[in-house]
Amino acid sequence: MGFGPMPMKGGGGRFHYLDDEAKPKMNKAMFRRIFKYYLPYWRLLVLLVVCIVVTSLLGLVPSLLTKEIIDKALPDKNFRLLVNMILLSFATTVVSGLISVGQTYLNSRISKNIMFDLRNAMYGHLQYMPISFFSSVQTGEITSRINNDINGIEGVFSNTVVQMLNNLFIFFSTAAVMVATNWKLALFSLVVLPLFVYPTRKVGKVRWKLASKTHEKLAELNTIILETLNIGGTFLVKLFTKEKKQQETFEAVNREVTKLQIKESLAGRWFFMTISTLVAVGPMLIYMVGGYLAIRRGEISVGGIVLFVTLLGRIYQPVTSFANISVDITRSYALFERIFQYLDIKQDIVDKEGAVELGEIKGAVRYSGVCFSYHENKQTLSDINIDVRPGEMAALVGPSGAGKTTITYLLPRLYENDGGTVSIDGIDVKDVTLESLRRQIGIVTQDTYLFNASIRENLLFAKDGAGQEELDAACRAANIYDFIAALPEGYDTVVGERGIKLSGGEKQRLSIARALLKNPSIVILDEATSSLDSVSESLIQAAIEPLLKNRTSLVIAHRLSTIMAADRIYVVEAGRIVEEGTHEQLLALGGAYKKLCDKQFRLDRKTGQKLQNRHQQQ
Ligand code: ATP
Numbered sequence: 001m002g003f004g005p006m007p008m009k010g011g012g013g014r015f016h017y018l019d020d021e022a023k024p025k026m027n028k029a030m031f032r033r034i035f036k037y038y039l040p041y042w043r044l045l046v047l048l049v050v051c052i053v054v055t056s057l058l059g060l061v062p063s064l065l066t067k068e069i070i071d072k073a074l075p076d077k078n079f080r081l082l083v084n085m086i087l088l089s090f091a092t093t094v095v096s097g098l099i100s101v102g103q104t105y106l107n108s109r110i111s112k113n114i115m116f117d118l119r120n121a122m123y124g125h126l127q128y129m130p131i132s133f134f135s136s137v138q139t140g141e142i143t144s145r146i147n148n149d150i151n152g153i154e155g156v157f158s159n160t161v162v163q164m165l166n167n168l169f170i171f172f173s174t175a176a177v178m179v180a181t182n183w184k185l186a187l188f189s190l191v192v193l194p195l196f197v198y199p200t201r202k203v204g205k206v207r208w209k210l211a212s213k214t215h216e217k218l219a220e221l222n223t224i225i226l227e228t229l230n231i232g233g234t235f236l237v238k239l240f241t242k243e244k245k246q247q248e249t250f251e252a253v254n255r256e257v258t259k260l261q262i263k264e265s266l267a268g269r270w271f272f273m274t275i276s277t278l279v280a281v282g283p284m285l286i287y288m289v290g291g292y293l294a295i296r297r298g299e300i301s302v303g304g305i306v307l308f309v310t311l312l313g314r315i316y317q318p319v320t321s322f323a324n325i326s327v328d329i330t331r332s333y334a335l336f337e338r339i340f341q342y343l344d345i346k347q348d349i350v351d352k353e354g355a356v357e358l359g360e361i362k363g364a365v366r367y368s369g370v371c372f373s374y375h376e377n378k379q380t381l382s383d384i385n386i387d388v389r390p391g392e393m394a395a396l397v398g399p400s401g402a403g404k405t406t407i408t409y410l411l412p413r414l415y416e417n418d419g420g421t422v423s424i425d426g427i428d429v430k431d432v433t434l435e436s437l438r439r440q441i442g443i444v445t446q447d448t449y450l451f452n453a454s455i456r457e458n459l460l461f462a463k464d465g466a467g468q469e470e471l472d473a474a475c476r477a478a479n480i481y482d483f484i485a486a487l488p489e490g491y492d493t494v495v496g497e498r499g500i501k502l503s504g505g506e507k508q509r510l511s512i513a514r515a516l517l518k519n520p521s522i523v524i525l526d527e528a529t530s531s532l533d534s535v536s537e538s539l540i541q542a543a544i545e546p547l548l549k550n551r552t553s554l555v556i557a558h559r560l561s562t563i564m565a566a567d568r569i570y571v572v573e574a575g576r577i578v579e580e581g582t583h584e585q586l587l588a589l590g591g592a593y594k595k596l597c598d599k600q601f602r603l604d605r606k607t608g609q610k611l612q613n614r615h616q617q618q
Contacts, residue, residue: 052103103162111156122343424437461514
């Protein structure tokens with residue numbers, strides 16, 4: 001049996017989303033789609049093309065003037081004409097320079113705006129991506145697409161589109177002048193060009209292959225950096241003393257990147273050498289053939305020959321860059337393809353057509369016959385039936401991996417149930433808008449997530465514009481006020497990456513304060529499994545009280561005290577509810593719940609003692 005990745009449903013799974021190996025297939029629809037991003041800037045684009053045409057034409061003027069100087073001003077000893085020609089040449093160079101400044105401005109304005117649009121579109125789209133997407137993409141993959149790929153688009157425009165247009169105009173305008181001056185010599189100069197076509201394509205292909213391999217390896221390097229050079233990764237590396245091993249892994253990938261980059265820069269060196277040699281010996285050949293045409297046939301003037309020599313570099317230069325342009329086009333195309341791949345991922349969990357606003361609610365929560373699976377071929381939850389009346393507290397208990405967290409995810413539709421219904425006040429959660437649904441639900445997770453920002457900013461995330469009194473009240477209720485007040489910077493203290501500067505208990509109390517600020521009608525609380533000292537424990541217990549008071553709550557309970565406070569307890573095992581009832585009823589049943597309690601009793605003698613005392617009292 002293989003250990004390959006399981007197929008994920010709903011477009012989930014890394015292997016479903018990303019297919020980097022795929023060679024970009026150029027097609028009309030894709031070009032049309034890319035073009036759409038350029039369309040809003042068509043006026044600037046037209047102006048840019050005008051600039052390109054004008055500069056490529058102006059670029060010919062100095063060569064043409066040189067011809068006139070040699071053929072007219074010098075033989076006629078016309079100093080005035082000579083000065084005029086020189087002044088004209090100078091003026092065209094200055095004008096051309098000024099236009100190219102404008103060209104750079106237009107170039108950068110168009111490309112930066114396209115990047116702006118793409119970044120916005122990408123971030124906006126990713127905001128609504130299902131959780132399954134984030135749990136299946138690799139670290140660094142998203143940042144790489146938003147940063148590297150979109151930044152690469154700038155190069156697409158400046159280096160590919162603009163360069164290509166520039167080269168095309170330079171090539172054709174130069175060829176036209178050559179043909180007009182002397183078609184035979186022009187033919188002689190241009191006849192070698194078709195020879196460049198095959199090697200150009202060949203070099204292009206080799207460079208593309210190397211470039212995509214380099215890209216792959218760079219992504220690998222990026223992942224290593226992102227995974228290890230952060231708080232969590234560093235902790236692991238240090239704890240398992242893997243610094244050396246990590247360094248070796250990094251160095252190996254880094255070495256491959258360097259090798260590939262060197263290879264890429266050397267690809268086509270013979271081809272480029274041939275072209276440079278041709279460019280170098282070209283003038284001599286032109287003098288040879290041009291000289292023959294001038295001396296023996298009188299078909300071309302001396303100025304004409306010099307004109308050809310000066311134009312030679314201008315005509316071969318675009319050809320050399322065409323070798324790179326084919327790579328650049330493929331690379332740019334691939335970049336767009338990678339960006340579109342993300343933009344095309346379906347947003348699974350969205351408002352359905354005709355979804356209604358979930359208004360004021362009483363808070364009755366019901367799961368009827370609910371089924372769910374993360375993977376197509378593995379059922380995670382089966383036939384879940386839960387009934388919580390408004391203001392009541394339901395506790396979910398059971399072994400690790402039983403499906404308790406998954407049950408709670410279905411209520412705010414972080415994942416969607418496959419069968420059965422999850423409803424609030426009798427309304428199916430799938431029939432209401434996500435925004436109105438999630439507004440009513442507060443979640444305090446086991447693993448508290450805080451932004452690396454100030455305490456105030458973290459709190460305000462729950463309620464924009466909450467006043468100081470509101471913040472104070474929430475923090476007092478969550479038992480975190482005194483702690484914040486004692487900090488030198490108070491609410492402005494920055495909590496560090498994932499709240500590293502706070503203790504586990506403080507983080508939890510802060511997240512309870514955050515949930516309180518939201519003031520939801522329904523609360524989902526995933527109690528921390530980690531044992532805290534009795535002071536922290538009682539601080540948290542006291543913080544939880546106002547959070548659960550007068551609200552419907554679904555609590556994944558690990559502490560017996562919480563479990564016993566519940567109105568109804570659901571025992572979850574292997575994705576099914578195996579027992580339900582009150583603490584006393586379930587104890588009397590002597591089944592799974594009793595076993596769980598006994599286990600907890602052994603694990604936590606102190607709590608167990610309390611429980612025993614209570615039993616004795618009963
Ligand atoms: P614990 O008490 O340890 O938190 P739990 O009862 O809350 O466990 P769940 O987190 O709901 O259990 O997990 C139920 C099952 O679903 C487990 O087998 C788990 O491996 C699997 N699972 C959880 N999250 C995902 C996910 N994002 N993708 C695939 N499988 C998942």
